[in-house]
Amino acid sequence: MNDSTVILPWLVIRQDDNGNRYRVGRYATRAEAQGIADSLDSRGHKQLYFVECIDGTNGPPD
Numbered sequence: 001m002n003d004s005t006v007i008l009p010w011l012v013i014r015q016d017d018n019g020n021r022y023r024v025g026r027y028a029t030r031a032e033a034q035g036i037a038d039s040l041d042s043r044g045h046k047q048l049y050f051v052e053c054i055d056g057t058n059g060p061p062d
Helices: 030-039
Strands: 009-014 021-027 048-053
Touching: 009 030, 021 030, 030 048
Parallel strands: none
Antiparallel strands: 009 021, 009 048
């Protein structure tokens, strides 16, 4: 990996009332992704926003 490669392993996912899931964005840290998910969730829409790591684990340490 060279220095210009950015790793963005954290996803913010939106799930609608029908269970459809959509990727909202990718982020470098869990904290950054969680902040975005919390911000979107606080808007009062009926969608569910959550964070997951692209490899399906708890992710790398921040």
